[in-house]
Amino acid sequence: MRVKFLPQNIEHEINPNESVLELAKRTGIFIKSICGGLPSCSECRVKVVAGEHNIIPPNFKEKSLIGSAYFIDHSRLSCQIRCMGDVTVDLTEQVAKEHAQPASKKPRMPMRSRKDQPRSSAPRHQFKPPSTEKKEGDGGGDENAS
Ligand code: FES
Numbered sequence: 001m002r003v004k005f006l007p008q009n010i011e012h013e014i015n016p017n018e019s020v021l022e023l024a025k026r027t028g029i030f031i032k033s034i035c036g037g038l039p040s041c042s043e044c045r046v047k048v049v050a051g052e053h054n055i056i057p058p059n060f061k062e063k064s065l066i067g068s069a070y071f072i073d074h075s076r077l078s079c080q081i082r083c084m085g086d087v088t089v090d091l092t093e094q095v096a097k098e099h100a101q102p103a104s105k106k107p108r109m110p111m112r113s114r115k116d117q118p119r120s121s122a123p124r125h126q127f128k129p130p131s132t133e134k135k136e137g138d139g140g141g142d143e144n145a146s
Pocket of ligand 1: 021034044079080
């Protein structure tokens with residue numbers, strides 16, 4: 001089973017039970033996803049342009065998220081598409097989303113965790129407990145008295 005991504009014109013083998021969104025992530029193809037495939041965000045919409053007979057029709061939840069787009073242009077949620085044969089999907093909407101993202105939202109290199117950061121040999125903070133020893137002259141008398 002192969003999935004062809006347009007307009008990139010790239011084909012990849014899809015594993016049984018793998019969604020098109022998972023395949024795209026595995027192969028480095030951008031498909032926007034906020035919910036990670038719950039489904040709830042409907043950001044992962046793609047158009048099925050060929051092989052629609054090789055995918056299971058959308059369930060009630062998916063239809064309620066896509067709305068009439070399913071009937072108008074065969075949009076589907078890529079996180080819900082499981083293939084039983086070759087399929088071609090059009091990612092034109094996803095490409096536009098990728099380019100519309102502000103630079104701050106684009107994927108970045110993962111931040112280093114605190115564990116990975118080099119350790120300094122100097123202690124960051126040294127706790128000094130208050131002294132309990134009595135200082136000389138703390139006998140309660142007035143030392144300034146003449
Ligand atoms: S990833 Fe959110 S609905 Fe598909």
